[in-house]
Amino acid sequence: ATLLIDASPQSAKKIPDTLFGIFFEEINHAGAGGLWAELVSNRGFEAGGPNTPSNIDPWSIIGNESSVIVSTDRSSCFELNKVALKMEVVCDNEGPNACPPDGVGIYNPGFWGMNIQEGKTYKVILYIRSLGPVNISVSLTSSDGLQTLASSRIQATYFEVSNWKRIELILVSKATNKDSRIQLTSNAKGIIWFDQVSVMPLDTYKGHGFRQDLFEMLADLKPRFLRFPGGSYVEGSWLSNAFRWKPTIGPWEERSGHFNDVWNYWTDDGLGYFEFLQLAEDLGATPVWVFNSGISHNDEIDTLDISSFVKDLLDSIEFARGSSSSTWGSVRAAMGHPKPFDLKYVAIGNQDCSKKNYIGNYNKFYSALKTAYPDINVITNCDASSGRLDHPADLYDLHVYTSANGMISMAHHFDHTPRVGPKAFVSEYAVTGRDAGRGSLLAALAQAAFLIGLEVNSDVVEMASNAPLLVNDNDWRFTPDAIVFNSWQLYGTPTYWMQQFFTESSGAVIFPIKMVSNPSNSLVASAIKWRCSEDEIYFRVKVVNVLAKTVSVKISVTGLDASVNPLMSFKTVLTSINPMDENSFGEPEKVTAKEMSFPSASTEMNALLPAHSL
Numbered sequence: 100a101t102l103l104i105d106a107s108p109q110s111a112k113k114i115p116d117t118l119f120g121i122f123f124e125e126i127n128h129a130g131a132g133g134l135w136a137e138l139v140s141n142r143g144f145e146a147g148g149p150n151t152p153s154n155i156d157p158w159s160i161i162g163n164e165s166s167v168i169v170s171t172d173r174s175s176c177f178e179l180n181k182v183a184l185k186m187e188v189v190c191d192n193e194g195p196n197a198c199p200p201d202g203v204g205i206y207n208p209g210f211w212g213m214n215i216q217e218g219k220t221y222k223v224i225l226y227i228r229s230l231g232p233v234n235i236s237v238s239l240t241s242s243d244g245l246q247t248l249a250s251s252r253i254q255a256t257y258f259e260v261s262n263w264k265r266i267e268l269i270l271v272s273k274a275t276n277k278d279s280r281i282q283l284t285s286n287a288k289g290i291i292w293f294d295q296v297s298v299m300p301l302d303t304y305k306g307h308g309f310r311q312d313l314f315e316m317l318a319d320l321k322p323r324f325l326r327f328p329g330g331s332y333v334e335g336s337w338l339s340n341a342f343r344w345k346p347t348i349g350p351w352e353e354r355s356g357h358f359n360d361v362w363n364y365w366t367d368d369g370l371g372y373f374e375f376l377q378l379a380e381d382l383g384a385t386p387v388w389v390f391n392s393g394i395s396h397n398d399e400i401d402t403l404d405i406s407s408f409v410k411d412l413l414d415s416i417e418f419a420r421g422s423s424s425s426t427w428g429s430v431r432a433a434m435g436h437p438k439p440f441d442l443k444y445v446a447i448g449n450q451d452c453s454k455k456n457y458i459g460n461y462n463k464f465y466s467a468l469k470t471a472y473p474d475i476n477v478i479t480n481c482d483a484s485s486g487r488l489d490h491p492a493d494l495y496d497l498h499v500y501t502s503a504n505g506m507i508s509m510a511h512h513f514d515h516t517p518r519v520g521p522k523a524f525v526s527e528y529a530v531t532g533r534d535a536g537r538g539s540l541l542a543a544l545a546q547a548a549f550l551i552g553l554e555v556n557s558d559v560v561e562m563a564s565n566a567p568l569l570v571n572d573n574d575w576r577f578t579p580d581a582i583v584f585n586s587w588q589l590y591g592t593p594t595y596w597m598q599q600f601f602t603e604s605s606g607a608v609i610f611p612i613k614m615v616s617n618p619s620n621s622l623v624a625s626a627i628k629w630r631c632s633e634d635e636i637y638f639r640v641k642v643v644n645v646l647a648k649t650v651s652v653k654i655s656v657t658g659l660d661a662s663v664n665p666l667m668s669f670k671t672v673l674t675s676i677n678p679m680d681e682n683s684f685g686e687p688e689k690v691t692a693k694e695m696s697f698p699s700a701s702t703e704m705n706a707l708l709p710a711h712s713l
C-alpha cells in the first residue's frame with residue numbers, strides 16, 4: 100500500500116484543541132474505592148441512604164453478642180446524615196465478664212481491603228460521643244486483626260465527649276499489608292457513638308484527595324477535557340437517587356452521600372462536584388458538567404415543574420465560576436478555591452433524547468443558561484449527525500457502543516454529516532461484547548481506526564472520550580474499561596495504550612492522505628503535525644492495520660517545510676500475537692505500545708505494519 104501525504108501548509112486543517120479528553124463516571128467503583136483515596140467504605144454508617152434502607156456494610160463487629168452490641172440511631176450531629184453507630188461494650192475491664200485482651204469493637208475493611216504501606220502516613224478523623232469516659236484503640240491491622248500496622252489511643256473524660264467530639268490522629272504504618280482494615284476497639288464497659296470515620300493517605304495528588312497512581316495514569320493521557328460525573332450515574336434509576344450536586348459540596352462530614360442505584364453501590368460523595376472541578380483543573384482539562392435533565396431511567400419531571408432543576412444548574416455554574424462574594428462562589432471559596440473554575444461546557448442529560456419531556460426540559464435549561472452565561476457551550480442528547488435538530492445547541496452528544504467491525508465502519512460516520520450546525524461530542528465510545536472481552540487488542544485497534552476517522556472529520560467533531568475509564572477489579576459493572584485497578588495495583592488495557600497515540604492530536608494540524616492500493620480498505624491512517632516548542636516540530640503518521648498479515652507500506656510526504664531537518668524519528672507499535680490478547684495484573688504489559696528509534700524516517704519511507712497493529 101502507498102500513503103501519499105500532502106503536508107503543504109495550505110492543506111493543513113486545525114484539529115480542535117479539545118478533541119480528545121476523558122470521561123469519568125462513578126461506575127465500577129471508579130471514584131469511591133478508586134480515584135478518591137478515602138480508605139473507609141461507608142464512613143458515616145449511612146449506606147443505602149434516605150431512599151433505600153440504611154445499613155452499616157462493610158462495617159463488622161469484633162467480639163460476640165455477650166461482649167458488644169452494635170446498632171444505629173439518628174443521633175449524629177450532622178444534619179444531612181443523621182445515622183450514627185452506637186456501640187455498647189457489655190464486657191468488663193476485668194473480672195469474670197472481662198473483655199478479650201484486645202478489646203471488642205468494630206472494623207471496616209475499606210473497599211475490598213485497604214492498602215496500608217510501610218512508612219506512609221494516614222490521617223484518621225472520626226467523631227465520638229459517650230455516656231462516660233472513653234479509652235478507645237484506633238488501629239490499622241491485617242484483615243484478621245492479628246498484625247497491627249499502626250495504632251493510637253483516644254482517651255477522654257466524660258466531659259470531653261458528652262457531646263460529639265472530632266478526633267484527628269496521624270498514623271504512620273510500620274509495615275505493608277494490602278488487605279488491611281481499621282479497627283475501633285475498647286475493653287471498658289460503656290456506650291460510645293461513632294460517626295464519620297475517615298482514613299486518608301496523606302500523599303494524595305497535591306493533597307487534593309486523588310489516589311496518586313491512578314491520577315498519573317489519567318494525566319498521562321493529557322486529556323483536554325474531563326466529562327463528569329456520568330453517564331447513567333447522572334440520570335439514576337430513579338430521580339430520588341440521582342446525583343444532585345448540592346449535597347456533595349462543603350465539608351465532607353456534612354455530605355449526605357447517596358445510593359448509586361444504576362451501578363448498585365453506596366457513595367459517600369467525598370468525590371463531589373467541587374472535587375470533579377478540582378480534578379479537571381489538576382489535569383489541565385476543560386470541565387464538561389453533565390447535568391440531570393429532570394429525567395432518570397424510570398421517572399421524569401414534567402417540563403412545567405422543571406424550574407427547580409434549572410435553578411440548581413444556574414447555582415452550580417455560579418458555584419464554579421462566580422466571584423467569591425457571590426452566594427455560591429463564596430461556598431467554593433470557603434472550600435479553598437477562591438479563583439473561579441474554567442467551566443464552559445454543560446451537557447443537559449445523558450442519553451435522554453427519546454424521553455417524553457426531554458426537549459421541553461432541555462429548552463428551559465438552554466434558554467436560562469444562554470441568558471445568564473452566553474459563553475457556555477450547551478450540549479444536547481439528540482443526534483444531529485443524521486438529521487437537523489429541532490432545538491438550539493452548540494454540541495450534540497453521541498454514544499457509540501458496537502462490535503469491532505461496527506467501530507471500524509464508524510470511522511467514516513462523519514464523512515458525510517452536515518458541515519454546519521452543532522458539532523459532535525462523541526462522549527462515550529467503546530467496542531463491547533465478544534470482540535472486547537475485558538479489553539482486547541482488537542477493541543483498541545478498532546477504536547484507533549474510529550479515532551483516526553474523528554481526526555479526519557474534526558471540522559465537525561469537537562470532542563471525544565472513551566467509556567468507561569476505570570474499573571475496580573472487584574466490581575466489574577461494565578466491560579471493557581481503560582484502566583483496571585485494585586487497592587494496590589493497576590494496569591492499562593490496550594484501549595488505554597491506544598489513546599496515548601492521540602495525546603498530541605488536539606490542537607495539531609492534520610493533512611490529507613491519499614491511499615493507493617489499500618488491501619481490502621483495511622488500513623486507516625492520518626498524518627498530523629504539531630509544534631512542541633519554538634524549534635521543535637513533530638510530524639506523526641498513524642496507521643491501523645486490522646488484517647491478520649503484515650502489510651508493507653510506502654509513505655510519501657510532500658509539501659513539508661523545506662527547512663525541516665529531522666533530528667529524531669521514532670516508530671511506536673501497539674500489537675500482540677493474538678488480536679484477543681489482553682493485559683492483566685499478572686501480565687500488565689502484554690499489550691502495550693513499544694517505542695523504538697526509526698532512523699529511516701524521511702519524506703519517502705517504507706514501513707512494515709505488523710498484523711493487527713497500530
Ligand code: AHR
Nearest residue numbers: 330331332449566567577
Ligand atoms: O459507559 C457506561 C454507560 O453506558 C454510561 O453510563 C451510559 O451513558 C452508557 O449507556
